[in-house]
Amino acid sequence: MLTQRALFFRLAQLGALFMMAVLGLFDLANGMSSTGDIVVLQILTAIATAAVWLPRHRQGSKRxxxxxxxxxxxxxxxxxxxxGQGTIYGGSYGLAEAVGLLGVLFVLSRRGDPQWAIGAVLATGMALGFLPLRSGFGTEMVIVGLAQGLAGTAVIGLGIYLRTLESTRLRAMDSVRAEQRAEFARDLHDFIAHHVTGIVVQAQGARFIAEQDPQRVLLALEQIEAAGAETMASMRRMVGVLRDPNARPDAPLTPLAGVDELSPLLEQFTTSGGPLARLHLDGSTEGVPVEVSTSAYRVVMEALTNIRRHAQGARVADVWVRRTPDWLLVRVANDGLPPKAGVPRDAPGYGLVGLQERVRAVGGRITAGPGIDGGWVVDAALPLDQEVTR
Structure with a gap:
């Protein structure tokens, strides 16, 4: 299913193709500025320009x-x-080809590899500016050539502007993702430090009671074994996060609460002027891995923030947390109006990007979209055991 932006892009392409077709018919109806095989070459060149700008090229394409x-x-x-023929037939110099070259200039400046694009843009601009000379060297044709050159410059500027916007957006998204990775790794670090401290304390206690009560020593050893296994599992996940070269050590230190702190969060949300927030728990939250617990809390917190900002007319925000044998399922839904496409926001919407990175780091998945009965629904599935995602 095409997004609104992709649909607009396709419609623009169809409009440009239609314009080229109309201008091509005009060129043929008014006669070309040459005869014979050269006319065929002019037609093929105009078609070739469409073949260059029509496909969707990847960013930084060298081809x-x-x-x-x-x-x-x-x-x-x-x-x-x-x-060079010396004989001008007075026909059209190729308006369809001129429009096609403008399209090539736009795609070049928007998607082309910078190292190669500079030379290609210069050559294409020259081809566009000199194109009217096929119909003669008179003042009118020179003026038309200059006008086409200015149009080409404007198209290049538009392509570079859009390229800069996309580059800025991608850098912002990368920054959010890196921040989430670093924050997640720090949460795990605190958890591991807590358990290692507990292991040391239990080991010291077991040494003192070894001679007095051997049964208590066995119990302490079992607790040490369980804590060590959980710590090693979290350590492996933390190392996986920190291996990412984009992780930033200077990300802000903001340790998050877990699912057991959702009730105060929802109460604070309601009392601060938001819609009525209701929590629905299905299953025990005891023993939920700390990275899963903090990620679930973050999903709810970000979803409530978006409800406050964007859900017009919302009266109720329902939060469901359900535990299954393998998953912790989180859903946040409201009965307000969903955000309208194309409506500008006060701040860039990178919250969902950060949530996706956070949830992905624990092997989970998250979706967001309009609900069947209206409103907006955020669903997250977080694995309680990493084996279920393999």
Missing amino acids: LPKVALLLSVFSLLLTVAIA
């Missing part, structure tokens, strides 16, 4: 500027060949 460079050089040679 795109190379193909565009070959196309623009061929267009320039074609212009030289037509102008």
